[in-house]
Structure formats: structure tokens, C-alpha cells
Amino acid sequence: MSAPAREPILSVRGLEKHFPIKGSGLLQRTVGAVRAVDGLDLDLYPGEVLGLVGESGCGKSTTGRAILNLQPATAGSVVFQGREIVGLGRKEMRPLRRDIQIVFQDPYASLNPRLPVFDIVAEPLIIHGLTKDETELRERVRTLVETVGLNPEHTNRYPAEFSGGQRQRIGIARALALEPKVLVLDEPVSALDVSIQAGVINLLEDLKDRLGLSYLFIAHDLSVVRHISNRVAVMYLGKIIEVADRDDLFERPTHPYTQALLSAIPLPDPRLERSRQRIIITGDVPSPANPPSGCRFRTRCQKFANELDDTRREKCITLEPPLADRGLNHQSACHYAEVSRVL
Amino acid sequence: MSTAVSSSSSTGGLSQGGTRSTSLPGFDASAPLLTVSDLNVRFPTEDGLVHAVRGVDYSLRSGEVLGIVGESGSGKSVTSLAVMGLLPGSARVTGSVKYRGQELLGQSDRTMSRVRGKGVSMIFQDPMTSLDPVYRVGLQIEETLRSHDRALSSKAAQGRAAELLEMVGIPNARERVRSYPHEFSGGMRQRVVIAIAMANQPDVIIADEPTTALDVTVQAQILEVLQTALTETGAAMVLITHDLGVVAGIADRVLVMYAGRPVEIGSVEDIYYEPRMPYTLGLLGSLPRLDSSTKQRLTPIKGAPPSVVNMPPGCPFAPRCPLHQPDCDVAEPDRVDVGGGHTAACIRTDVVARAHGDAALIFDEASKDSPLMQSQGPADLPGSTGTADDGVPRDPPGEQTEPVTTSATGSLLDPPATTRDGDRS
Secondary structure, three states, X not given: XXXXXXXXXXXXXXXXXXXEXXXXXXXXXXXXXXXXXXXXXXXXXXXXXXXXXXOOOOOHHHHHHHHOOOOOOOEEEEEEOOEEOOOOOHHHHHHHHOOEEEEOOOOOOOOOOOOOHHHXXXXXXXXXXXXXXHHHHHHHHHHHHHHXXXXXXXXXOOHHHOOHHHHHHHHHHHHHOOOOXXXXXXXXOOOOOXXXXXXXXXXXXXXXXXXXXXXXXXXXXXXXXXXXXXXXXXXXXXXXXXXXXXXXXXXXXXXXXXXXXXXXXXXXXXXXXXXXXXXXXXXXXXXXOOOOOOOOOOOOOHHHHHOOOHHHHHHHHHOOOOOEEOOOOOEEOOOXXXXXXXX | OOOOOOOOOOOOHHHOOOOOOOOOOOOOOOOOOEEEEEEEEEEEEOOEEEEEEEEEEEEXXXXXXXXXXXXXXXXXXXXXXXXXXXXXXXXEEEEEEEEOOEEOOOOOHHHHHHHEOOOEEEEOOOOOOOOOOOOXXXXXXXXXXXXXXXXXXXXXXXXXHHHHHHHXXXXXXXXXXXXXXXXXXXXXXXXXXXXXXXXXXXXXXXXXXXXXXXXXXXXXXXXXXXXXXXXXXXXXXXEEEOOHHHHHHHOOEEEEEEOOEEEEEEEHHHHHHOOOOHHHHHHHHOXXXXXXXXXXXXXXXXXXXXXXXOOOOOOOOHHHOOOXXXXXXXXXXXXXXXOOOOEEOOOOHHHHHOOOOOHHHOOOOOOOOOHHHOOOOHHHOOHHHHHHHOOOOOOOOOOOXXXXXXXXXXXXXXXXXXXXXXXXX
16 A cells, blocks of 8 residues: 555646537538546556546546657646656657656557567667667567567567467566556556466566566456556546545445446356445446536436535536545545545 | 358348248247257367367247347357358358258258348347448448338438437437448447348347446346347347346346356346356356455356367266266256256255355355466365265266265365365365
């Protein structure tokens, strides 16, 4: 568990990433914006795994990319080890990239199919001029490939010759090449079959302990997130609606969305699964181009629909709930937050 | 397979002859609902014959939900497409699929159209592509209804379509029948697909990954709608999924597929709490648990599923199996009954039984997903030492009945764990 007194290694405040919606006319004027990330705060502490979860379209991947400046943020601040990242150009970002790296979701699309594995893993080392000579480069790549559990004899092979799990290991080796301090893992195991996924999760846990890394672990699978994270942040429509230490979030969720999300996930245990009371929320996620007023979740909220009277509902409709402290490192954005066990 | 959820195609559906009966030669209402035996599907490719489904056997009882689970490429979808007669012409399908005593394999598309939708209907994974984008959803439901009942008036079909949409939880169903699929969200489209599948009160609904494309909160809604569909129609269901959580909640029996074959079939409780096939056990051990705060390490299965082109003899799971022994490479094991209709294709089910569902006892964490890491061949894996040290006599299958004393730690296979620790990094 992270001690709140420590300094975060990565600190995000008021992050916004809006994608303009262009009109169809000749001038292609901007007629609106998809507010993919809409005012997001988070802190990542050294040595911790912060899970960032949410359903598709909630902005979790965009958050990861905006933090790395791969897609420049519209507004807000991302401070990494005391340096502001938002607004930096490509050149200025380059030295920072040594310390903060990303692993992408799709191991089939994120490796260049025309490069042998050796070149893929060596590329960051060459770009950053980190090795003196060929021998040292070979040695470094060999170590990296071994670290992720692949056979260094096979580095002359191409990505197509590897399975999904092995490719994801290659992507991890590449991300580790520069000895980063922070890894942004964007759905690193969701493209993999379960039997393969478990091996990659174990590898990520080992690497974190051995190399003292911090992870921002972006995923939609809450079971995986519970397994690997120290703290978990739940996103809905571009905002964090609840963040807490892992077990606290899973056992004492206070936001109705977190409760519904946890309740919706089927457990691979027939007796438990059949005896559960399930909260089924209605409808789909609203469009991030036109989020509801006040609380963004109110249109699907089981509490809003079933428990609140009109006067209390008024507050949900007019006032956006802030991410308020609930004690014990637990924050949630609901006017009527209360703990409810759903697991 | 775009619109062909129930009728053969959107053009041919309405022009069928007047019979509304599903009877083919051999129809027998008292015969078992759906029986698949020795189903094989081969696809000719440039690399050789891909044997995607290798001898699938199962039977479906009235009103039951059979979950078919397996990882990608295990043949679970191809199996169901073969049952529905929806595979491309190049596929070579052998074996038998009997619905109420009628053989479905080898029937013409026209004949099959009488069964599809009425006898057996299907729900596909992707609600974005399984509806026809140029027709209103109401019309697509009406087409399904009228292709099996020529006497049904257009007006009655419209009314029934709205009723069906209401049943699957679409708000303002009377107006929404006039909407096009693109006006619906993914979850709402899947509701429409379910409405089409239940339109003709089928006896069997085959649902192929019906919730995989959906977010979890929407998945929970759709699973509820599926339950409604089953209650309303009284149909039995074959639910194909890779999600062991979904199966745990809805299935009565579970069939586990691996490399094109069922490797274990049993009641949902047998499969989850007392698996007998190492693959099933490994699959359960690979799953992180949402409801557990203990930071127990996951137990991955090393290696990757085999390619189904030119399979070697022997058990296809042997190269990944911690219980592998030389006998395993001799012949592919048949499923043996381990009690109460629970069958598993393994010659070491007695060892698996002692784990009582705890994968960590058999799969140690040294097994990583990297066949490239193994300098020694699969034949050198624990089998030889493991059998000697854990006291299991290396006997032919079926004779290993003696209970075996396990070490105090409870690990069934300590020695191989240490040997395999060495081949990592």
C-alpha cells in the first residue's frame, strides 16, 4: 500500500483531452467536442501499481496517451518527477521518455512486423545512444529478452513467429530497454487468452518488484486489476469517480457506479455466482460529446432512480459532485455516497 | 452470415413453401433434443488440411443450458456453425448432428431453413454485423416470423415483433420497430438479435459469445435478457464463451474444448470444483479472482495451444501439461467417465482429482508461457521424475486407483517444480 505522505512520481491535475467534432460544411468548423478526458486528477506513487478501470469509451486509454504526451492534452497538468510534461514538444519529451514508457494493448499491431525481435528491442537503446558498441548492445538485448522470459537465441526471428503472449513479452522488453521508472500499461493482457494472460501478469509483478517500477495499469477487467494493483481508480465518462486502496475499493465501494460495475462482473464460481444479488443498471454509457448535466452517472444511476426523492435528485442534476474524501485514502464523487458491499 | 440468424437469407426467407412444420424425414418429438456425434470439420488450406473440429460429441437435453468453453482457436464456434449448417462450402464436415432424430448434416440450405429459427436458432457474437443495416429492425423480426408461418398476416407479424422487442427490454418498443440497426447501441442491437432468435419459439438457441463485444454493465443486462428468452420459449441453450464467469452463472453443464475436441464434460459444479482434466484445472488457476483479497500468484499454463494443422499423435495438451508422462504421447486419450456422467480425456484423472480444483498444487508458477524457454523437449518435462516421486505407479490408465500420500505441504508434485524452476531465466 502506498503511504500518502510520500511524494508522487507522477501527478496529474485537471487533465482534459477534447477531440473536436468538425461540421460537414466547406469550412469544417468545429461544432462540438468529444470530451474524452474531462478534468482528471491522479497521483502515482513510487513502487505502486495504480489500476485505472472503466468501460469502453470512458477515456482511460486517452488518459494514458495524454500522460505520455503521445496525444497532447487540451488542458491540465502532468508533472513527472517535478517536471511539467503538458506543452512539451517532441524534442523536449525525448529525454523524459527514458523514464516513462508504454506497453500497448494489441501485441499484433504494436510491433513492427518487418523488424526482427533484436532490432525491436535494440531500437530504443540506439535512439537514446545508450550503448557504446555492438557487443554491449547485444549483451543488453540478450539480458532484456531473458528478463521477460524469452529465449535469447530467438531474437533473429520476426514478430509473426511468436504467439500473442510472447509478443506481449517483446513489447515489455522494448519498454524496459531504457530502464524506465514508470510504465503505462494500456490493457496489456486483454488481447490474450486466459492461460497466457496469467503468465504475463506474473511477469509484470516480478518485474515491478525486481526493477522497482511504478505502473499505471489501464484495464477494463476488474479481476486482473484487483490482482495486480495497490490502488484502483474508476473512470466514468472522462472523470475519475472513485479511487481507493485496492481492497477498500473492492470491499467497500461508495459510488453507485463502482457498486454496479463490481456487481455486474460474473464470478467463475457457480455457487457464489448463483447466490449473488446483482445490481443491473439500465442503458448505455452516454455520449462523451454531450455528457449529462450535474453528475454524469445520474442517467443510469440505480440510487438516483430508486432511492432519491425529487429534492435530493435536484442536486444530482444541477451540481457536479466533486471527488470528495471518505477517509482512509478513499475518495469518491457522489453526493450521496455510502458504502455497500457487493462482492 | 449476416442476417441469416434464422432464415436462410434475407431474400429467400419469405418465399418458402407453406409448411410451417419443422419436420424432416426422421422427425421424432420423443428423440433426444440435439445430439452431436463424432463431428469433424476440416478446412483445406495452403498449409494443409486444418482439422478445426476433431470428434465433438455431446447431447443437449430439453431445457438445459450447456456451456461450451475454450480459448480462441479451440473450435467452439466452428462446432456450432457446423450444427447450423452455416460453414462455407469448402469445409469438409463429417459425423452426425441430430435434432429430434433428424439428421441435419448434409441437408440442403432450403431444408435447413425450415429448422433454423424454428427448431434451432442462433445468436452471434457481434451485434454490429448480425443485423442487416438496410432493413428496419421490425421488418427483420417479421421476416423471421413469416418465413416459418406463411399464414401470419403482416399486421399480426408487426404486433408480434413489437411484443418481442418489449420482451427483450427495448423501451418504446412500438416505435422502435421502425428504427434501423444503426440507431441502436451495441447492447440494444444484441437485444434485437435475441428477439429474432426467440421469435419462433425454438427448441434450441445457440449463443456464440453473445456478450463478448459488450461492456460488463451491458453484459449483465444481456445475460438477464437471455434468461428471459429461455423462460419465455422453454428452449435449451448452447452457450459458447471464453468467459468462465458467464458460464458459472447460467450453465447447467459445461463442455471444455481444447484443440478441436471436448476434453471434459460435466455438471457446472463438477467442472468448477472438481475438474479432472489438467487443462480445465489450469484454466481455472489462470483466472485472477475479483472476490479474493489474497495476493496468491496465478498459475499460468506454459506454452500455447497447438496448431491444428498436422497434429502429432498423443494428447494435444501434453506439451503444456505438468502431469505429462511418456504414455501421454502414445495416443490421444478418450474421455473416461469419472463418475456421475462427468467425463475427462486424460489418463491421469486420479492425480488431478486430488487437487480438488486447486491449480497451484499441480501447476507450479515456474510454468511460463514461453515454449522457447525450454531447451529440453516436452518429453523431458516432469513426467519421468514426477511419477516416481509422488508415488503414482506408472500403470496403464484405469488402474491408478490407489490413493497417493502427498507431502505435508500439500503439493502433489514438488520435485518437478524445482527442476523446472531452473529453466527460467
